Amino acid sequence: MSSLIGKARYLSPGALAALCISLFLIAPGHISCRRSGSKRELIVAGSTSIQPFADRWAEIYMKKYPGRVVNVQGGGSSAGIQAARSGAADIGTSSRELKPEEKDLTETVVARDGLAIIVHPNNPVSDMSLSQVKQIFFGQLRSWKEFNSQDKRIDAVTREEGSGTRGAFQELVMGKNRILKDAIVEDSNGTVREIVAGDPDSIGYISLGLVNERVKALNLDGTKATDENILLNTYRLVRPFLFVTKGPAKGEAKDFIDFVLSAEGQDLIKKEGLIPVTQR
Amino acid sequence: MNRLQRNEKLTRLALLMIAFSAVSILAIITIFIFSEGTPIMFRYGFKKFLFGLDWYPTEKSFGLLPMITGSVMVTAGALILGVPFGLACAVFLTEFSSKRLRRVVKPVIELLAGIPSVVYGFMGVVILVPFIRETLGGPGLSVLAASVILGIMILPTIISISIDSLLAVPATYREGSIAMGATRWQTVKMVLFPAARSGIIASIILGMGRAIGETMAVIMIAGNAISIPNSLLAPVRTLTSNIALEMGYASGEHREALFATGVILFVIIMILNTIANVTSARRIRKK
Numbered sequence: 001m002s003s004l005i006g007k008a009r010y011l012s013p014g015a016l017a018a019l020c021i022s023l024f025l026i027a028p029g030h031i032s033c034r035r036s037g038s039k040r041e042l043i044v045a046g047s048t049s050i051q052p053f054a055d056r057w058a059e060i061y062m063k064k065y066p067g068r069v070v071n072v073q074g075g076g077s078s079a080g081i082q083a084a085r086s087g088a089a090d091i092g093t094s095s096r097e098l099k100p101e102e103k104d105l106t107e108t109v110v111a112r113d114g115l116a117i118i119v120h121p122n123n124p125v126s127d128m129s130l131s132q133v134k135q136i137f138f139g140q141l142r143s144w145k146e147f148n149s150q151d152k153r154i155d156a157v158t159r160e161e162g163s164g165t166r167g168a169f170q171e172l173v174m175g176k177n178r179i180l181k182d183a184i185v186e187d188s189n190g191t192v193r194e195i196v197a198g199d200p201d202s203i204g205y206i207s208l209g210l211v212n213e214r215v216k217a218l219n220l221d222g223t224k225a226t227d228e229n230i231l232l233n234t235y236r237l238v239r240p241f242l243f244v245t246k247g248p249a250k251g252e253a254k255d256f257i258d259f260v261l262s263a264e265g266q267d268l269i270k271k272e273g274l275i276p277v278t279q280r
Numbered sequence: 281m282n283r284l285q286r287n288e289k290l291t292r293l294a295l296l297m298i299a300f301s302a303v304s305i306l307a308i309i310t311i312f313i314f315s316e317g318t319p320i321m322f323r324y325g326f327k328k329f330l331f332g333l334d335w336y337p338t339e340k341s342f343g344l345l346p347m348i349t350g351s352v353m354v355t356a357g358a359l360i361l362g363v364p365f366g367l368a369c370a371v372f373l374t375e376f377s378s379k380r381l382r383r384v385v386k387p388v389i390e391l392l393a394g395i396p397s398v399v400y401g402f403m404g405v406v407i408l409v410p411f412i413r414e415t416l417g418g419p420g421l422s423v424l425a426a427s428v429i430l431g432i433m434i435l436p437t438i439i440s441i442s443i444d445s446l447l448a449v450p451a452t453y454r455e456g457s458i459a460m461g462a463t464r465w466q467t468v469k470m471v472l473f474p475a476a477r478s479g480i481i482a483s484i485i486l487g488m489g490r491a492i493g494e495t496m497a498v499i500m501i502a503g504n505a506i507s508i509p510n511s512l513l514a515p516v517r518t519l520t521s522n523i524a525l526e527m528g529y530a531s532g533e534h535r536e537a538l539f540a541t542g543v544i545l546f547v548i549i550m551i552l553n554t555i556a557n558v559t560s561a562r563r564i565r566k567k
Contacts, residue, residue, distance in 0.1 A: 048528060076529040155419040160504075161337050162529030178336065181346075181507035184421055184515050187499070187525045198410060199419055 046080015209273020
């Protein structure tokens with residue numbers, strides 16, 4: 001204790017005051033100058049569904065071309081498209097199709113992702129039509145009785161507003177209809193899967209690549225949810241993963257897109273469960 | 281002015297700045313939340329914001345009533361479950377148990393407060409939610425599940441502060457009551473509770489603050505549906521989970537609407553704290 005007091009004596013009140021004042025003065029300046037600096041990095045921003053894959057691409061790309069820096073950011077598909085237009089990002093990423101008013105930007109499909117409608121593995125139902133899925137999530141079909149199963153309430157599980165997966169589901173399945181309000185909302189593919197794996201009466205949708213043995217992916221209109229059927233265009237719940245640039249990609253942005261579309265880049269995402277675009 | 285006096289003044293200045301920095305951080309946060317959140321409330325209509333039933337932020341529909349009711353229901357549920365248990369536990373440990381038992385049990389209960397909320401949430405998802413689904417029906421992710429978990433989470437706050445305030449009642453009160461022929465329970469009910477009232481109320485308010493502000497555990501077990509629940513077994517979304525769920529993707533007006541959710545939460549907590557302060561202060565004065 002006494003040694004502590006002894007030490008404290010060395011810190012004079014004057015120094016303490018100076019320290020405080022300098023902290024107050026330095027902090028704002030430091031924040032404001034952070035944004036400039038390393039200009040050579042390539043910024044890829046947008047869809048959080050694409051983010052993990054873009055991170056993997058960036059990681060390998062940077063290993064391959066030492067000295068280049070790719071900075072991958074989230075923000076959502078709409079924010080990514082906006083960033084590509086404004087120049088805040090070199091490449092914007094989107095996990096939904098571009099809207100007509102966004103078509104002035106150059107889009108490159110870098111991968112495709114299936115959406116699987118999943119239920120509990122013990123659920124006797126294994127086939128549904130697209131319109132039945134829509135009716136469930138719209139709130140018109142509320143009991144499993146409609147599928148010649150037990151009279152139990154269907155627990156629909158959806159994603160949170162703003163999510164790219166939800167956006168794709170909205171576009172591909174719901175159209176203009178809103179997802180019912182008392183649907184359970186979870187904030188990631190993983191938690192949707194966990195909830196469905198635990199609740200025998202539930203139904204949800206996740207990225208096809210993330211389906212595992214704990215849940216059952218439903219056939220849609222008799223078509224199995226597989227990569228092959230997506231390539232054959234018979235399984236209809238597919239969304240593109242887009243890289244969006246303002247005008248045709250140039251320089252480092254082009255190098256990165258070329259790498260992503262190369263056999264190496266496409267193999268990488270195939271391993272992660274996405275559907276490659278180049279090998280038809 | 282000699283050197284010592286100068287040092288004294290400098291120390292005062294330095295400490296003042298440190299104290300001021302804590303206050304200014306609060307002020308900055310408040311100003312930031314309000315400046316980000318209030319414009320959209322006025323643009324969209326304050327009434328529609330508070331009493332609107334539809335939350336479709338990407339379609340510019342920002343009704344927060346389901347989340348406000350959700351927060352209130354879940355917090356009330358937590359208090360209904362947590363307060364009787366907490367107070368009973370505090371009374372037992374101060375009045376009916378040996379000192380030695382209290383010395384062991386109280387720190388253990390306080391350890392409960394140190395368990396991260398995500399662990400409570402995980403326990404809820406793995407144990408409580410399936411239990412509710414199988415025995416009571418519904419999806420399991422529900423008002424009830426969230427209330428039970430929050431009720432457990434606020435126990436340590438309620439118990440330890442209530443114990444402290446019961447122990448702070450002078451021994452002469454107890455002795456006087458017993459001497460007049462009151463039983464122990466009568467003493468607790470008629471002498472100790474009124475005497476320790478402000479501390480007990482403070483413990484409940486702090487517990488309520490924890491319940492209303494809890495986010496992680498609630499997101500995991502409440503189901504987060506955007507409708508007003510029609511039963512205790514229906515899923516529900518609270519104000520805090522509304523912010524945490526959607527902030528990852530929100531931009532533009534959606535982001536502003538989440539800040540506005542924060543403003544509402546801020547105001548609710550301010551109102552609760554004020555009520556708490558006023559009531560406990562009044563009780564003290566009466567005495």
